Amino acid sequence: MNCGPEEIAEAVRRLRGGGLVAFPTETVYxxxxxxxxxxxxxxxxxxxxxxNTNPLIVHVSSIAxxxxxxxxxxxxxxxxAEQLWPGPxxxxxxxxxxxxxxxxxxxxxxxxxxxxxxVTLALIEALDEPxxxxxxxxxxxxxxxxxxHVRSSFDDALVYVLDGGPCQRGIESTVVxxxxxxxxxxxxxxxxxxxxxxxxGVSVSADSESDSIARSPGLSQIHYAPQARTMLVDTADLNxxxxxxxxxxxxxxxxxxxxxxKAFSLGNDPDRYAAQLYATLRxxxxxxxDLIAIESLPTGKTTRxxxxxxxxxxxxxxxxxxxxxx
Ligand code: TXA
Ligand code: MG
Numbered sequence: 001m002n003c004g005p006e007e008i009a010e011a012v013r014r015l016r017g018g019g020l021v022a023f024p025t026e027t028v029y030x031x032x033x034x035x036x037x038x039x040x041x042x043x044x045x046x047x048x049x050x051x052n053t054n055p056l057i058v059h060v061s062s063i064a065x066x067x068x069x070x071x072x073x074x075x076x077x078x079x080x081a082e083q084l085w086p087g088p089x090x091x092x093x094x095x096x097x098x099x100x101x102x103x104x105x106x107x108x109x110x111x112x113x114x115x116x117x118x119v120t121l122a123l124i125e126a127l128d129e130p131x132x133x134x135x136x137x138x139x140x141x142x143x144x145x146x147x148x149h150v151r152s153s154f155d156d157a158l159v160y161v162l163d164g165g166p167c168q169r170g171i172e173s174t175v176v177x178x179x180x181x182x183x184x185x186x187x188x189x190x191x192x193x194x195x196x197x198x199x200x201g202v203s204v205s206a207d208s209e210s211d212s213i214a215r216s217p218g219l220s221q222i223h224y225a226p227q228a229r230t231m232l233v234d235t236a237d238l239n240x241x242x243x244x245x246x247x248x249x250x251x252x253x254x255x256x257x258x259x260x261x262k263a264f265s266l267g268n269d270p271d272r273y274a275a276q277l278y279a280t281l282r283x284x285x286x287x288x289x290d291l292i293a294i295e296s297l298p299t300g301k302t303t304r305x306x307x308x309x310x311x312x313x314x315x316x317x318x319x320x321x322x323x324x325x326x
Contacts, residue, residue: 008122026167059113076202119164173191
C-alpha cells in the first residue's frame with residue numbers, strides 16, 4: 001500500500017475537476033468518477049470503451065449516503081446493508097432523479113455498494129459524494145486486482161491511481177436486486193444466495209443466464225478474457241496431449257496435479273482461488289502461450305463452498321467463452 005492523506009487529497013482534487021481516479025476495493029480496482037456528474041461519468045465509459053447500455057455501480061461510504069440515491073430503501077436493503085456493508089455486495093434499488101441517466105443506462109434502478117477498503121472509504125467521505133466504479137480495465141478484459149494492473153491499461157495523465165495494495169477478495173461483488181419482495185441475484189459473487197437467504201429469512205432467486213443478461217447487462221458472455229485462447233480442461237486431460245504439435249500451454253490448476261508444462265497452482269480453497277484468479281490469468285497471458293488451460297473447477301464439499309465455486313465458475317466460463325460464438 002502506497003497511499004496516504006496527500007494522495008487522497010490529490011484524488012479529491014482530480015475528481016472534483018471531473019477527472020478519473022482508480023480506487024482500491026476488496027474485490028477489484030474501480031475506475032472512479034463523481035456519480036452525479038454526467039460528463040465525468042461519460043469519461044469513464046469512453047476510457048473503458050464500455051457500451052453505454054451497461055450500467056455502473058455507485059459506491060458510497062455510509063448507509064445514509066446510499067439512502068439519498070434511492071426513492072425506496074427497502075427493508076431487505078436495510079438488513080443486508082447493516083449486516084454486510086462494507087463488503088462485496090451491490091444492492092439494486094429504485095433510483096432518484098438526481099442520478100444521471102448515463103449511470104443507470106437509462107434504467108429506473110441503481111446498483112449501490114459500500115466497498116471494504118479504508119482508502120476508498122476515506123476518499124468518498126472526503127468528497128461527501130458517491131463515485132461510480134466499474135472495474136478499472138478496458139471493457140471485456142481481465143479485471144484489475146492491483147494498482148499495477150490498472151496502470152498497465154490506462155495512461156497516468158488520464159487516470160490517477162490510488163495504490164491500496166492487492167485486492168483481498170478478488171472477484172467482483174454480488175449484485176442483488178432488492179427493489180421488490182423477492183431478492184434476485186443478478187451477478188453471483190462471494191456473498192452467496194444462501195448467505196442472503198439466511199440473513200433475510202426469505203428465498204432468493206438466482207436468475208437464469210438469459211434473464212440476467214437483460215437485467216444485468218454487464219453479464220455478456222465474453223468477459224474477463226485473456227488475449228490467449230483460454231479453455232476449461234478436465235483434470236484427466238491435463239497432460240501432454242493438449243500440448244501435442246508443439247503448442248505452448250500454460251495451465252491454471254487446483255488439484256495438485258503437475259502437468260508436463262508451465263502451471264500455476266491455486267489450490268482448492270475457493271476464497272484463495274478467487275483472490276488469485278485474475279492476477280494469475282494476467283500472468284499466464286503475459287507468457288503469450290498458444291493456450292491457457294484452466295483445470296475444470298471442483299464442485300465443493302459444503303453448500304457454502306459449492307456456492308463460492310459457482311461464482312468463480314461464472315467468471316472462468318466467461319474468460320474461456322468461445323469468441324467465435326460471440
Ligand atoms: O466489485 C465490484 O462490483 C467492482 C468494484 C470496483 O466495486 N465493480 C464492478 O463494476 O464490478 P462493473 O461495472 O465491472 O460491473 C457492474 C455490474 C455489471 O454486471 C452491471 O450490468 C451490473 O453491475 N449493474 C449495474 N447497475 C445495475 C442495475 N441498475 N441493474 C442491474 N445490474 C446492474
Ligand atoms: Mg467489470
